[in-house]
Amino acid sequence: MFAQLAQKITLSGKWPHRFLSLLAGLLLTLALPPYDFLPVGFIAFPMLVWLLDRPVTQTGKGWLRRHLPAFATGWWFGFGYFVGGLWWIGAALLVDAEQFAWALPLAVLGLPAFLAVFYGCATVLAKLCWSPGLGRILALSLAFGLVEYVRSFILTGFPWNAVGYTAMPTPLFMQSAKLIGLSGMNVLAVMVFAMPALLAAKRHRLGGMAVGVALVACHLSYGAWQLQQPVEVAANSPHIRIVQPSIAQDLKWDNAERRNIFERHLSLTAQAPENGAPRPDIIIWPETSVPYILSQTSDALARIAEVLQDGQLLMVGAVREEETPQGLNYYNSITVINDQGFIVSSFDKVHLVPFGEYLPLEGVLRVLGLQEVVEMPGGFKAGKSRHSLKIGEKLAILPLICYEAIFADELGYEGERASAIVNVTNDAWYGNTPGPYQHFRQAQLRAVEQGMPLLRAANNGISAITDSYGRIIASLNLNEVGVVDAVLPPPKD
Structure with a gap:
């Protein structure tokens, strides 16, 4: 036959x-x-x-x-x-x-x-x-x-x-x-x-x-x-909260909606944990979740300080602005903010999406009337190098913004040894399609390869915390609004 x-x-x-x-x-x-x-x-x-x-x-x-x-x-x-x-x-x-x-x-x-x-x-x-x-x-x-x-x-x-x-x-x-x-x-x-x-x-x-x-x-x-290998969570492991606001993509950069979007993130951040669980030590917002340039918006930082409790740290996906002799540069970044509303560290996305975040052969293609999909003057600039990001005194993380998580061979980094992967993304661009599911699977595999837990904050999903074997500890489905709370799992030895 x-x-x-x-x-x-x-x-x-x-x-x-x-x-x-x-x-x-x-x-x-x-x-x-x-x-x-x-x-x-x-x-x-x-x-x-x-x-x-x-x-x-x-x-x-x-x-x-x-x-x-x-x-x-x-x-x-x-x-x-x-x-x-x-x-x-x-x-x-x-x-x-x-x-x-x-x-x-x-x-x-x-x-x-x-x-x-x-x-x-x-x-x-x-x-x-x-x-x-x-x-x-x-x-x-x-x-x-x-x-x-x-x-x-x-x-x-x-x-x-x-x-x-x-x-x-x-x-x-x-x-x-x-x-x-x-x-x-x-x-x-x-x-x-x-x-x-x-x-x-x-x-x-x-x-x-x-x-x-x-x-x-x-x-x-x-x-x-x-x-079958045992996973022992240390008593002093931080409690993590991931915020999934599920903001429709056509509203994210609507000036009339900026305040409402910001307040939705803050409301979910302040939400009490279920079943009397401890408050989160680290809160993570998705990619480009803040609809402001934080360095220019002291009111937004002050509002964050009002919501954060003593000792809490907030990691936000935000656009970072940098002034250079050639003009203003914009970066797709993760920014860490303390409970006083001060920016304490940041990481700029290294591997940008061609035609999405920047325009290849810009001098030629702009003359032809083409532009990148993201609405940013001149597009984003790439970060200079990948480095671990210190979160508080004891934790260092490997930051991956959006589709950086699909590049298995690009995860070498400088700085202190990381204990977890943080992947912030905005898959609302793709609606209820296979795209967000495929993206999550690839980030999940990076946790297995690197032997580190994955903390993934996605605007509309899939947000999740996995252990270093890729097993999902807690998650939110596509287009849900809510938070994911869990204790940070340990990395592999």
């Missing part, structure tokens, strides 16, 4: 071949949040292997012409995967539809078309080493691992929905990332998912399937062992 199915897929006509490639990529997106239907990986990747089994027939042509069919197979697979997994980016352009709706096709189709080039390159690389049986599975998994690594940094990088995430729906499946990182998980995911393709092979069938079963068994056994 498997041999007949594989033969039909392999020998399908040109356009059926491309349609099946597209379909396989679309199917794979069901393994991503919020669906997390992992079994589709065992359908999508065997289909891709069988599609690539088609022999190279244009032997008399040049190198590029000979490998164009393999590239097309990977490209159509990638196009389906990235359209199905990233269509929600278009929602950000509809917040100010009058100005940005024209770019909707570029976001929904153009970006996936570009990202699909990486998967096209992966299938060409794999095809260069193609061999019957298990060899082609190894070639495909290593090729995907390589191109996913390149995708993480080329043109500032965009490793969103790296293929390894399709194999990590729960903390049990995430623990191996502590050992082999996201790059290793990309290779492992493709290798295991593609193993059923061997059911149609004449060679390595039993051996290959045994390898696949052994890899899964080791992966899950390690995960189960890690999750």
Whole structure:
């Protein structure tokens, strides 16, 4: 049965071949949040292997012409995967539809078309080493691992929905990332998912399937062992509160709503803990939560001081202004404020979103009438370096603003050793779509890789506190208004 199915897929006509490639990529997106239907990986990747089994027939042509069919197979697979997994980016352009709706096709189709080039390159690389049986599975998994690594940094990088995430729906499946990182998980995911393709092979069938079963068994056994490790919370661990105000994106920068937005944050900050729990020591607000330039708004700082109790510290996502000889610079920042209303430290976002927070090739593109999505004169400037942020006397945190949390290979930092990750974000741009769920999953994996708890404050969700194994201790769902209270879990030793 498997041999007949594989033969039909392999020998399908040109356009059926491309349609099946597209379909396989679309199917794979069901393994991503919020669906997390992992079994589709065992359908999508065997289909891709069988599609690539088609022999190279244009032997008399040049190198590029000979490998164009393999590239097309990977490209159509990638196009389906990235359209199905990233269509929600278009929602950000509809917040100010009058100005940005024209770019909707570029976001929904153009970006996936570009990202699909990486998967096209992966299938060409794999095809260069193609061999019957298990060899082609190894070639495909290593090729995907390589191109996913390149995708993480080329043109500032965009490793969103790296293929390894399709194999990590729960903390049990995430623990191996502590050992082999996201790059290793990309290779492992493709290798295991593609193993059923061997059911149609004449060679390595039993051996290959045994390898696949052994890899899964080791992966899950390690995960189960890690999750059984004791987690001891110290008696002096700080109590954390995360504020989720759920402010609609079209209201965030409305001057008429600024006071109401600010007061909603303050009201949630002052809310009494449930069931007589201790008051929070550290309160965290989401990205760009303060609708003022704090250094210019003493009244806002005074109002914060009125709400904070003795010894409490507030971490806020806010725009920071800096005057330079060339003019004013603006930074997307995390600012720490004490109970006296004084700014005691700050961190500026290092990895900005191209076209969102700044405009690449600004001198050329502004002449053409283009601008970044965020309404800030000249866009944001990037912070100079990533460093830990001291919170009080005993705690240092690793700050990650918005999509900085998706860059697994960019988390080296200067300063004191951090004990927790703080990720502030504003996913209200994307409404009730898969985007916020995917973003949270990637931040969750950073906690596992770094061996640190995650404190995540998102404007409209998903806000959560996880331990250093990625397990959710407390959270708020998408579009809920409220607070998350918990004791800070310890980092791994």
